[in-house]
Structure formats: structure tokens, C-alpha cells
Amino acid sequence: MNFGKLKEAVFGKPIASKHAHQERLPKRVALPVFASDALSSTAYATEEIMRTFLHVSPKFMAGGISMSLGYAFLSQTFNIAILICILIVIVSLSYSQTIKAYPGGGGSYTVAKENLGTWPGRLAGASLLIDYILTVAVSVSAGVLALISFNTQLQPYVLHLNCFFILLITIANLRGAKESGALFSIPTYTFVLLFGTLIVYGTFFAAGHPAPPEVALATEELKRVAPNPTELIGWAWILIGFKAFSSGCTALTGIEAISNGTQAFKEPVSRNAAITLWWMAGILSFLFVGGSYLAEKFHIIPMEFGEPGFKTVVAMITQATFPQNTSFGVGYFTAMQFATAGILILAANTAYADFPRLASIIARDNYLPRQLAVVGDRLVYQNGIIILAVTSCLLIVKFGGDTSKLIPLYAIGVFASFTLSQFGMVVHQRKDKKSLATQAVSFFGGTITLIITVVIAVSKWTAGAWVVFIAVPLVLSMMLAIQRHYRYLARELEITPEDKVLPARTVTLLLVPRVHRGILNAISYARALSEDVRALHVTIDPKTVAKVKEDWVKHGQEMPLVILESPYRSLVGPIIDYVEQTLSEDPEVFVTVIVPESVPRRLWHRLLHTNAAIPLKAALGARKRVVITNVRHYLK
């Protein structure tokens, strides 16, 4: 009872099934819940592009000075952002069709499975499960980076902060979806407002800071020495561009969340979901392109994770826009960092809404343990939530909380499932005899995202993309093994004409180590249970036998007492032999072994007691006609 109350206090009261439909969200709440993932990626996507440029190692000689090409390339950040923005529009167009076709929620898994077949479905399922875990890891770790940018003294506590926030979101989600929505609106809207205002002010009113000398020099020299960069490094130009582009594609992660969760919208579901999707795409593009523009305008150079005084690019943009020598500037910076941390940490919530939902769909297809398909007391899928929390936490610890190391693992699965989902939509639209134009949009989206998947896989291979090519097959083979077991189980449990409920008699054996108050209840139970009931005493210590016999006459209710010798001082051995013998004497008999157990109230006291039922079950549990049961006597 106490545990029940504690559970209620932390996770809220249980919700009855008939209230399920009330858990649907209005658009203004659905936007923060489902869009926080996509929008929050603007906090790191620009930085990822710039970091790719910085990691360009070749140097070029200009006027006798060795110059890093990377600095020169930073001026291409805005152009890359614009390209990615076009991609956002293409993908959104494709997903708005998915929303119409699947108002009940059309995640890539469902779409791929229904239209492309079992194997693409499984592939999409495995990729998505891994991606949701990475969503949590990337978002929370990036959120913590925003916090340590605000106060660089927090840097040694990166992992503590990460684990703390994962715990926080986990509890919030175990409480249920509706409260989450309300909880998540404030930071999302605050972030959009603050970042938007920053972009507008920064673009039109803030003075561009003079470029840091190394950037200015590199850019100018590059222009002078090689007005056409291909002259300098040939085709590498394109490779670097591809790398930067695929890094920036992380801005698209989370864009599919609305189409997965359509069923959480209010009626009319499709219309509301589509409107929310386009709002999201618009805000996302604006923040991403704007942020990238400001980074270039203010000549920001990203810092390396772990460097003393580490700050994110967004933090540096904010400080460049609002000079930190005014209290307004400091206040704005503070608010911006907390809002960024807030939306990022809450972005993990998208995965918390979707992972358990997807896991339960897959579990109902028998690819995952059935425990994941069970709906908990608060209409959420508790087991899935807990798995998500634990695995993402392990990932963050493994990568030391460095977001940049997690992102290459992340984007490839996202784009693979984009691709499967969109090609699935093409097939779906053909079945529904939709116009060729409609089909073309999905086909075009699918082709583009397929190309990008390949580009990411190749360009990010050494940076970690290979991990995905090991993780996905592992998850896939686990899913297949689970399905094989459940199929086998269904066959095995099918009742055939030969299966009959056989008539049976029972023999009850009551273990009596010595006669004390703890077994009186068990005597009473054993007598009520069957006609043929015998008490068993194993003589470990021959000196005590007489006392047991004497006591049994007083309290044994005329039940026969069988004394078993134990030459090897084993308690369990002679009982096993006796049970085997009883079974062999009568093929219709069920043997019930009653093990009286004195259970102390305190947990540590239980370590001082042995329970003979455990070794008996290990030895006899596989016997069809043996049932071993404890009758407990609770101590006061």
C-alpha cells in the first residue's frame, strides 16, 4: 500500500481507459511537444557545419604564410544553411502527405511495413528505435552544453548534469502525456521568441564585430590567391562541401515527429497536424538560416569541446549581438542560454513520446518483448520509457557528453527512415490512385533523402557512422529472434486434439524442519488442501529427531510424519528422492510440496533465513506434476 501511494505521488493517479481520448492535444500544445526536437536542433546544427570546415586540415601558402583552409571556408556557412533549408521544405511537403494518408499515426515503421513489405519495415523499425535513443542523448547533451556555456565553471559536472536531466524527463513522462504538453510549452515558445528577436536585431541593428585576425587574413588571402577555390584544392572543394552539408542535415532531425504522433492531435486530426507541421518547418528554417547568417556576420569560430571556457556558437552569437557590458546584454544572454537548455532538454521529450509508442507497435508485431506492448496505469508505456532512459544515459556517459561525437551516429538513421517512409508513401499513393504529381513529390523527397543517406554514410564513416551499420543489424537480429520465439510459442501452446485435461489426485507433503509457531498455519493449510497429506522431516542432526517426533504428536493433527535420513547432510536431496518415488507410484498424482517460510519484516533480516523452496524448485521445477509452494508466516 505504501509503495502504491509513493507511486501515485510521483507519477500521478492512474487514468481509466475510457478517458484515453481526452489525452489529445490542441495545436498550440502539440507544437512544443512534437516540434521541440526539430526546433532545438538549431542550437547545434550551425555549429556542426562550421566545425566541419574547421577540421579541414590542408593549409595553403599565401604570401609566404601557411594558412588554414578551414578559416576561409567558414564564409560558406550561410550558403550551406540555405541549401539545407530547401531540403526542409521538400521533406515537409512529403510528410504533410503522410499525415493525410495516416491520420492514426504513420511512423516510418508503419508506412514502410504496410507498403514496402516486412524487411523494409523491420529496417525502419530498428533504425528508428536507435534514433530515438540518440535523440535523447544528443538533445540532453547539447542542452547541458548550453548551460556550461552560460557558466563555464560547470564544465567538470557535464555528466552529472546529463544524468540529472534524463532522470527529470523520465519522471515527467511516466506521469503522462497531457501534463508534459503544458510543461513543455513555456521553454519552447521562450526559445523561439528569444532566438527570433536575436536574429532580427542582430541582422538589422547590431554592428558586425571586426573579424578575428586569423579569419580575416584567411578569407582575404583566399580571395586574392584563388578567386576560384577549385584551383587551390581541386575536387576536395566538393568533398568538403558535402561533409559540411551532411553535418548540417542534423537540423532536420525530428521533423518526422508530427507524422508519427498524428493520433495525439485534436479533430480534425490531419488538418491540425499538417498546419502544425508547416508552422514548425517555417520556424525551423528561419532560426537555422538566421543563426547561420549571424555566425558568419560576426565571424564566430567554434570552440572544441573540453577546451577551457568552452562556449557554443549560439552563445557566442548572443554575446556578439548584445554586448555583455550592459545589464540588458547579460540578462538576454542568461535568458537565451536557459531557454536553449530548456528546449534541448525537453526535445528529448519527442523521443519519450515516440519511442515507447513505436516499441509497443513493434511489440504487438512480436518483434519486441510483450512487456513493451502493455499499457501502464497512466496511458504511457512505462517499460519503453525506462529502456530509453537507461540506454541514452549510457550513450552519453560513453561519449563523455560530447554532442559532436554523437551526431554522426544520429543523422544517418534519421535519413534512412525518411527514405523508407517516403518511398513507402509512393507505393501507398499508387494503391490509392493519387495523381502523378502527388506521387512525384514523395518520390523526389525519397530520392533526395536516399542520396543524403549515402552521402552521410560515406562522409561521416570514420567519424562514427560505421557504428550504426553494426547497431542496426544487431537490433534487427534481436527482433527476428524474438519473433521466432513468439511464433514457436504460439505453435507450442496451441491445443491439439490429443491434449486433454487429465484426472488427477494430489499428495501434499509438508516440510517440518522443527515444530514451531511458524508452521501452524501451514499445517492448517495442508490439512485443508488434500486427503493424502504427509509431514516430512529430514534428519540433518540426529539428536533433534526425538524432539520433533514428540512435538508432532502434540501439534501434528494426526498427520503422518515421515522421517527421511540424510547421509550427506543435504536437506534437499532426500526430499527430491521422496517426491520422485511418490510420482513413480501413481501416474495420476500431483505432488504439492509445502515449504513453511518465516518471513521477517525487515529486509536485511531475510538474509538470515533460508528458503528451501528455491533449491527444490531448481531441482524439481521441470517436473510436470510437482508444485512447490511457500506458506509464509510473517513475523511481527
Next chain:
Amino acid sequence: MNFGKLKEAVFGKPIASKHAHQERLPKRVALPVFASDALSSTAYATEEIMRTFLHVSPKFMAGGISMSLGYAFLSQTFNIAILICILIVIVSLSYSQTIKAYPGGGGSYTVAKENLGTWPGRLAGASLLIDYILTVAVSVSAGVLALISFNTQLQPYVLHLNCFFILLITIANLRGAKESGALFSIPTYTFVLLFGTLIVYGTFFAAGHPAPPEVALATEELKRVAPNPTELIGWAWILIGFKAFSSGCTALTGIEAISNGTQAFKEPVSRNAAITLWWMAGILSFLFVGGSYLAEKFHIIPMEFGEPGFKTVVAMITQATFPQNTSFGVGYFTAMQFATAGILILAANTAYADFPRLASIIARDNYLPRQLAVVGDRLVYQNGIIILAVTSCLLIVKFGGDTSKLIPLYAIGVFASFTLSQFGMVVHQRKDKKSLATQAVSFFGGTITLIITVVIAVSKWTAGAWVVFIAVPLVLSMMLAIQRHYRYLARELEITPEDKVLPARTVTLLLVPRVHRGILNAISYARALSEDVRALHVTIDPKTVAKVKEDWVKHGQEMPLVILESPYRSLVGPIIDYVEQTLSEDPEVFVTVIVPESVPRRLWHRLLHTNAAIPLKAALGARKRVVITNVRHYLK
């Protein structure tokens, strides 16, 4: 069955109780089994004395050169060893009286408890339990040091080697005492032979190496500047001497083993044990004094653990005696190192023989869990052995395998229990009206060891002796808490005149999630069990109810089917309510809840199954009249 066979292969066949007396050992086997601890301490005791000297930090100025006093003091090693040798004789004299008085095995615990009372007995018990653990940790870690002295490239694998050897001894001991004796003779006798020959040859035939310059200089300067060292450092002289003496006292550890294990000797027990004790004391003194003499003669300077190319003092003595440029020298060194490692690693066996035996004696006094009092299949106390293995392994890992750090924890408990045991003997002899001379020997021994206990506690306080002053009270309070619980249990389980075996009826409830082959056996059992038997189905998914009802008509044997609604989709909640209601309707009823369970053969498949009995037991287990039982269906 398979587990039983595996167990037999690893641990040997079980031995019947009536063969127990055959497990007694002849002297030539008892010596290696019980003396390996004491003898093996010669492998590190000399080194501990020398290391204490080296750690003397004050420097003295002589002829304008700053000189470490430590090097100068190394020349006192032999004198300290002679003093400790006298102590060995005193303690052996005292223990030979214990052997006569307690032919059934008189460990400090028994002697102190019977003669000095409960509290000294408990104190001796707690100290000894901790000491046996430390014996294993010190011996095994020192044995590994002998191996890494042989091949310094093994240094990075110190902890792996430690864990490996503990595992090895553990398995050997679970196999039983007699085989252990045979197994342990070879390394012990080899060590004694090799070390003894080394001492004789080194003393009389090997040329003394010229002293290393720093030692020679320090010794000479000290003699010249201060022929009487007190002039130089005053009373510190005595303090340093005390420290070195108490470090060297580690040579006595294990000397009590024979008196603890007297009952393992052949008849006449006392005589055989006493003869073995004096043989042991003689060999121990010879090896210890001889080794210390050679260390001084060859001007050995101990190395620090972890230093590259680390070698023990004994290894350095061996190399100094037999020059390593001949194949005989190399061969002798190899044999000596392996024999040293062998006797040290096997020395842990003393603790493996004594810890479980002591734990079972203490457990029978209700100070330790009763599981420790149970004699296993092979006349050894398996639970004690396993606890000893785990805790000593943890200690070694905690201290990184550095023997020197473990020794200060070790010696203090050993001498405390020496003291308690010998004062206990004084009381025992007074009761038996023994001669005053006999009493005086024990009293003198007790006084000396008491003084040494205090000296060790003070001089080694900061080096780790304080840990013992925390560990012993902790173990003591654990022992008291356990005794309190068992006393309470005995009171609680006493049958009073009010306790009656009440008449009872049973209602059997069979959980039916759906009708499949896995529950047919359970139906058959439930019907045989009682007249009033009902099937319960909880409707998690309302769509499946009709199917369950239909199937039940076919296979349910006319048992009534109760359908329970579950508004919160909880399986367990409605069952709990139903059970509570059934109990409240009839005060004499026992409710048996039968949970059919399909058990797959493979362990990982079991993760894919849930067992409703577990949450039901958690919720209802404390109810006096509810019994929850699984009827298992094993899958093929």
C-alpha cells in the same frame, strides 16, 4: 541433474557423515596445511622490517653531505629478527599448552569465550574473522609479487593474477580438506628446502657483494659521526626500533593455526599437534633469521611496489647468493620464485581451512547467519569459503595488490587474538589447578603480545591500523544484531497455549489470461486441489473476452469462469480485490491463487515472459491465508 553432475566434476563426490573422521591428517600432511601461513610469512617479514627503516625520513649531516638515516638503520635488520625469534618461542610455548587443553580445536574464539566471557569471546571472533580474510589477501598478493619478481613484465597483470589464484584456491577448498593436504605438501616442502639451502650456502659459501655506495656511505658515516645513535636523534631511535619490530611481527601471523585446527590431527591428537607446532616454530625461526642475515650481508635495499623492475627482497637475496650468469643460478632463482609463490598462495589455504570452521562455530552461537553453520556435501563449509573468497578479493583490488599496505591491517588483529587466547588460557589453567609455572608461561605470553598489540596500534596507526578499529566494531555490532534477531525469532516461534491449528477450507483461483496448452496441466491440478475452484479472467483487452469464454466451455471442465473488469488495464489490481473479497466473506478460508507459467528452456527466452505471481506475491504475500503458487508448463 546436469548441474549436479557439473558440481560433482568440479567439487568431487559428496562424502557421507560417517566418513567424517577419515578426514584427519597425519603430521607430514598437517604441517604443510597448517604451517604454510606461518612459514610463508618469511617471504615478506624481513622486507617489512627493512622498508620501515627506509621510510625513516630524517637526514643527518655528516662531513657536509646530507645522509638518509634509513640506509644506516638497515644494519639493524638482523638484530630485530633475533628479537622477533624470541617472541616466536614465547608464543609457541603458550600455544602448545592450548593444544593440550583443547584437543577438539581451541581457537582464540573458543578459549576467550569459555574462559574470559562473552565480550572477549565476541571480540576475538570478530578480530579473527577479519584476520582470516587478510591472511588470504596478504598471502596471495605476496605470492603474486614473487611471480612478478621472477618476470617483471607481469607487473601490469598483478590484479588479474591475484584474482586467478583466489579462484583456484577456492575451487580446491570446495573439493574438501584431504585432497587439499596432498596438493599443498609439495610447494611447502620445496620452499623450505630451497630457502633453507639458500641460507646455508649464502651464509657460509657465497661471497658478500660489495655494499651499494649509498648504504656503505651511510653506515660508515653514522659510525663515525655518532657511535651512539641516540646522540643523533635521541628517543626517535627507540621509536624507529619499535616500528621495525612491529612490522617484523608479521612473521608470527599464522602461528596459531595448528591450535585452531587440532581436531584435524590423527590420534593422539595433542601430542601430534604439539610436535608439529614445534617443527613449525623451528623452521620459521631459521628461515626468518637466516633470510634477515643474508639481506644484511648482501646489503639489499628493498624496492617500492610499482617501481619499474620491482623485485622482492627474497628474490634479490637469491640472485645475490647464486650469480645469475650461470644456468644453475638462473635455475635456482626460477625454482625459488615459484616455490615462494606456491607456498604463499597456498598459505591462504590456512584461512580457507579455518575461516569457514570458525564461522560455523560462531554461527552456531547465533552471531552469524545460520547458512554458515550448515555443513555442505563435502564436509566443508561452502558458504564461508565463498564469503572469504569474495571479501579477500575485494580487499586486494582495493589496495591494488600492494602487500605492504595490507600488512598493518593484518598484524594488529592477529596479536589482539593472541592476547585474548593466552589470558583465556591463564583462567583455564587456574580452573584446572595447573602449576603456577604453567600459568606464568601463559600470563607472560599474554602480557608480551598485549604490549605488542599496543605498539603495533600506535606505531602503525596512520599506516592503516586505524581501519581495524573501525572494522572490528562494525563486525561486532553486526554479530550482535544477528544474535538479537535469532533470539527474537526463537521467542516469536515458541508455541503458546493460545496457538491452535485452526480448521480451514480452501478456495482455489486459477488465473486464465487465455486458454492454451500451457494451462491444461494447471486446470487438472486446480480441480484435484479443492472442491471450490474458480477460473479468473481479467479483461485487459475487451475484444478477447468472447474467445476466452468460448474456449473455456470446451476445456474448462465445467469450472466456473469469473470475468473481472480492469478499468486501469492492470492485471494484478482486480485479482487483489477479488481475493480480499473472498477472504472477507469467510474467516476460515484459505485462498490458493494458481498462476500458470509457461517456462521456455533457454534462459534469455524467459526475459520475453512475464510471471504474474511476482507482483501478486508482493501485494498479497503478507496475508496469512493467501498462498500464491506457479504451476509451470515447460516448453520443449
